[in-house]
Amino acid sequence: MGVESDLREIRRIPVDGISDWIRRRFPDGSFPQWWLAVFESLETSVSPLRDVAASRRRGDFELSVEVARLAVDIGGIRPPMGAYWILRLAAIALRFDPPVVGLPELLMPDGAAELALNRMPLSRERAIAASETRKAEYLAAGDDFYAPVGSKFSVSSEVDVRFSALQEVELILSALPWVSSAVTSKETSRNIDAWLEIRDRL
Template sequence: MEIENILYEIREIPVPDISRWILDRLPGEASPQWWRAVFESLETSVSPARGADPRQVRRDFEIGVEVVSLAVSTGSVGPAVGAYWMLRLAAIALRFNPPLGGLPALLSPDGAASWALSRMPLSRDQVIEESESRKAAYLAAGDDFYAPVGQDFSVNHEARTGFPELQDVELVLSALPWISSAVKSADVKQSIDAWMNIRDLL
């Protein structure tokens, strides 16, 4: 089913029913790429540059929150990927002048940041530990650690344990600055600052 056709039909469905509608019509085991295409289409539809009817834009933001949340809750995309896209949507919402009222709480800077940080795959202490392990692995690596140019090779997954989680942390930290300056809660600000303070270690 084409992405645009799906979104066209979703726009006619009450928000509480969207998740069930999507689950009933998923194209088999929808890949992360399929979900990303849906996210990208929604991102385009809510861009302020389009000058669309605010009611339609607000509706598409609501759909975006529902779809990203669904993709994460079903395991279709990783929590960090979902957090990244929620932060992207929240960052776009901040670009509306005057502000677009009536948006889901998850798209406020505080809501999006809290939701994203709660989906970090590692604690800050674990990040520091894994980062040191990754650097040590790179420094100790022999020629067989790197992909040979122009030849087939197999990935040594044992040597890279923990690295995907670090990449997830890096993904979320790359998006937090888009909304951090607009966060109002002192507690959320403190949490963001604590995470950003270790960003240079990655």
């Protein structure tokens, strides 16, 4: 079965039954690429450019939120990536005029931004420090830092985790501006501004 046929099946079952369906579909475990393909298909289906019934669009928004949640819980997607997906959906929702009625709170600018801020894998101070370390290591790198073409190489898990966390911070920061101007909470807006102020230092 392909992603589109999977998605047709998923649409026919209650949202709270999707998790069980996924486990039956992938008894040995699902994989991130499948979740990404499903998410991208749903993201296309909720586009303002698609002429679909309001109830279908709202249902696909709700389904997309559940996909983003389950992808983190059982699909091997890290929480910052899930938050990034939610920010993408919230940004799409903002393009509708009049707004789509009855969307989940997570797809409101405040809900999406708060989720993203809570899923930052590093503090601002640690993100700046990791960025400075990354820059210093690149500047000091000799020829042995780069893997010769066609050869195998390994990356230290410590460096990999440190830099992947920084990349996750950068991913979220790339998406926060999509909803920041529509956030109503002053505290959330202050937190977003504090993060965006350091973006050029990363």
